[in-house]
Amino acid sequence: QNGLIEYSILPDLKFSAFFLIEDESEGKIITTGNLSTLEEIHLTVMAKDKGYPSLNGTAVITLNVSDNRPFIPQFTESEISISVLENTGVDHSIYTFAVAETSGKSIVYTIVSGNEKGHFSLDPESGQLKTAINLNYEEVSQYVILVEANENVSPAAQVRIS
16 A cells, blocks of 8 residues: 555645645646736645555645736726817827736837827827827817727727717
């Protein structure tokens, strides 16, 4: 019976509840659910034989938990309504778009629609929307602009401004 080994996870108040040994004779460790923490986890696993007297040994397993969910930027506001006086000139700052959380990632802002005539410019890094021409109420009284925030090339959040 010395050759028959059983594996177990030693109790740990912080992490052992999130893991279990799927088959005690194989020692395969599985999670019991999603791990919400992004940190290094240490589990102590004991291997115990079925001999008499029983012998055992322990090993510390180090797990580095990383986030595999795709990052999708979310704007702080989904719809914004702004009034701009006509004849304010070129490069007049209208609004600065922002996402709620960047998770340390670089965000790129782009105008998706509503700027077909090029009346506005959007700084792709800062999200600052400015006039590109001197706006004239008699020519166009309202604009509806759709702005998108992306991290690299993944599609993400959109916000409409009118």
